[in-house]
Amino acid sequence: MTERAMLGRLRAGARALTRPADPLPPLSLRSRVFDAVLALGLGLVGIQAGDSGIQDERWSAVCPAARAGGGPAAACEPPWPPFLPIENNQSTAATVTLLLLVVLPLVFRRRYPLGVLWTVLVLAVAVDENPAALRMSFFACVIAGYTAAVFSPYRVPALASLPVAAMLHVTLQSDASSVADGAVPFLILLPIAVAADGLRRWRHRADEGQARMSAMEHEQAEALRRATEHERARIARELHDVVTHNVSVMVIQAGGARKIMDSAPDQAREALLAVEASGRSAMTELRHVMGLLTMQGVGPDPAGDAELAPQPGLDGLDGLVQRMRDTGVPIELVRSGQRMPLPSGIELTVYRLVQEALTNVVKHAAGASVRVTLAYGDDHLRVEIADTGGRPGASAGTGTGRGLIGLRERLAVYGGVLQAGPRLSGGYRVQARIPVEAS
Incomplete structure (x- = not known):
């Protein structure tokens, strides 16, 4: 194999990998509203949970009870929540803006699945200096990665982007911004639940598709049966019209010739010639009908190749x-x-x-x-x-x-x-x- 041929195959393979496998499914209004609510809700939850004042008030009520019961001092330290607190008032506005910026691409997650995933990854690099926004970008990346794997028509690039996203977040995460242990079970169980629901829906659609296919096959068989019966009836009419008329005429002419054979041989001869003409006419029309059934001619016009007489x-x-x-x-x-x-x-x-x-x-x-x-x-x-x-x-x-x-x-x-x-x-x-x- 020459070098040019190998390069040509590599280019063809690359084009096949980047070619869309399936078109995007139609996006309903309900799906668009759901994506917008998901993005906005995730951002608001992160902002509300990151309010340091609320966190301090909750743990100030819990710590005295823990100390009175003789619990360890470490129990009074609040565990890392799924969303990091907003630490100081000077950066509150900037952090809120970054949190909303990180979740904003999720509004378009099902319209541009792979593009949203890459956008989320770029934003993760951009907000690397803000631990709260970086942790939020991780949750956004999980949602965008799932969407790209399920909905993106570019299957190979979408699947290849998932390990890249994982390695990127492993590199960016620090002790201050890493995912809390309490959030790990949810990150595992929620995708499993979504995948199970998707599998159930897929099986339901497959069963419906099989039922529709069976119904279509039954309808096609019934239509073929009706068409066959209709064609048989049409052929029967043609044969009836051709044979009955010509044979009836031939019988009458032959009977007349028989009666006048001795007394008027010239007229009997004319009657027999008429019988011959009727027989030839019947054979011509029968040959036409039978030729339409056999169609043994080859080429673009088999009817013409079969030398058929035109219909009267x-x-x-x-x-x-x-x-x-x-x-x-x-x-x-x-x-x-x-x-x-x-x-x-x-x-x-x-x-x-x-x-x-x-x-x-x-x-x-x-x-x-x-x-x-x-x-x-x-x-x-x-x-x-x-x-x-x-x-x-x-x-x-x-x-x-x-x-x-x-x-x-x-x-x-x-x-x-x-x-x-x-x-x-x-x-x-x-x-x-x-x-x-x-x-």
């Missing part, structure tokens, strides 16, 4: 009507209004609607004449297929009722409605209204 639309209605006319069904196709560009999904739905209605005419109303109407409105498209009535065909009893159900589902996707029923003058009418946006 309104332009294919003329060919559909002509194929039905070739079977002997008189059909009139009427368009009214100003044609507007429509989404391909709506065009496919209209095509399938006309296809299904004409298939039903062939199956259930042989000999009927049909009128197909497309009326373009300002904000809607109306489609109507009406027949004059006829006799049921040979395949009339093979219906499953899926056709109209599938059409209603198709129309519902685009906000359309379907009405189907017998006409008062005879025959049957299928009518749909589809809202469209005017361009």
Whole structure:
């Protein structure tokens, strides 16, 4: 490994160590108020406990009782409190100012955790000559160190700063400013209690996160199941529309060819050619549906690589009507209004609607004449297929009722409605209204 490569790895490692691991959590108003109260309260407690007059009054009441009981003279000497007394009136204002200055950074401890810790350490060096302020800076350093370890996004620098802070205070502390023995248990127990509470909260959040993850997995599985059912229903509708229409037409044309095979061979030949054309059309549409399922093509456009035919639309209605006319069904196709560009999904739905209605005419109303109407409105498209009535065909009893159900589902996707029923003058009418946006 070359020297340049080693230097590059060292720089990358240094950048990784100083890169934030996680963003700071959002700071609520309650947290800000708590930090301000903590800093101010710590400063006021230090000032109040450091009042030498109060300390003298307390121990002047205790010492006579100790002497009367024969206690040792050392018992009358006040032990070192957690906060040192303010010794003389000349330095009272300066000491109070230093005490407040030392705890002031704690107001921003959760907004700038590592910066507050370093600020507290710098202030500890600055107040080295004042034992009361130096001892106060130690307590502030404990709080700032805990905050940096827990909240700072710079984990490695924050953890590395803790031993530096400990060694700095060991160097700065003297006999006059060292921490009292009575404060040591609190300095040990309080961080343990805070750490235990943090661990409990972490476990609670972990349990909640696991519960949310399980719920999300369940919802995702349920959504996948619904999507699968919806896709199966859509494929079933496509196959029904494609197969039923073309096979019905082929059956009628083949039956007509059989009946006139001997008497009119030329017409029988034309009928068989129509059967062949219907079969090719059915194969094309089936290949399209099956191609969408397999998508074996590779590249950025697998559907295009699979050589799929486009979905039929309104332009294919003329060919559909002509194929039905070739079977002997008189059909009139009427368009009214100003044609507007429509989404391909709506065009496919209209095509399938006309296809299904004409298939039903062939199956259930042989000999009927049909009128197909497309009326373009300002904000809607109306489609109507009406027949004059006829006799049921040979395949009339093979219906499953899926056709109209599938059409209603198709129309519902685009906000359309379907009405189907017998006409008062005879025959049957299928009518749909589809809202469209005017361009």
